[in-house]
Amino acid sequence: MKAPSKTTELRELIKDARWGIWLFVGLNLLVLIFFLLDGIYNEIVFVLLFIQILLFVVWFLPVFCYQVFYKKLRVKLAIYKALASYKEAVSHFSW
Structure with a gap:
């Protein structure tokens, strides 16, 4: 079995990082929709904002x-690895 090359690993890492970015974009759009409908005092808006802050502080940072x-590692590569993680x-979370 042949080991994957570094370029293949980097492409997979970038693909996973983009997936993470799109997940945050989707979550932010959801927060924006609830904010526009009901304002900042909506419980869902508060919880989603809290989750985003918690994810940034506890996971990504x-x-x-x-x-x-x-x-x-370089900063750009570290950002990719954080998003891919x-x-x-x-992927381990069961919906």
Whole structure:
């Protein structure tokens, strides 16, 4: 069995990162729709905003810092890895 090349791994990483970005775009559109319908005091808007802040602080920021400070990766590659790790986490979640 042949090991995947670095370019194949990078393409897969970028594809997973784009998936994570689209997931955030969809979540932000959902928040915007509920905000326009009912305002900031809607419970769904509050919960979705809280989830976004929590995901950024608890998930993306630590993964990004680990990639940059401990693994010594470039910032762009660390952002891709953080977004791709979110795709991996969501894939284990059962809807």
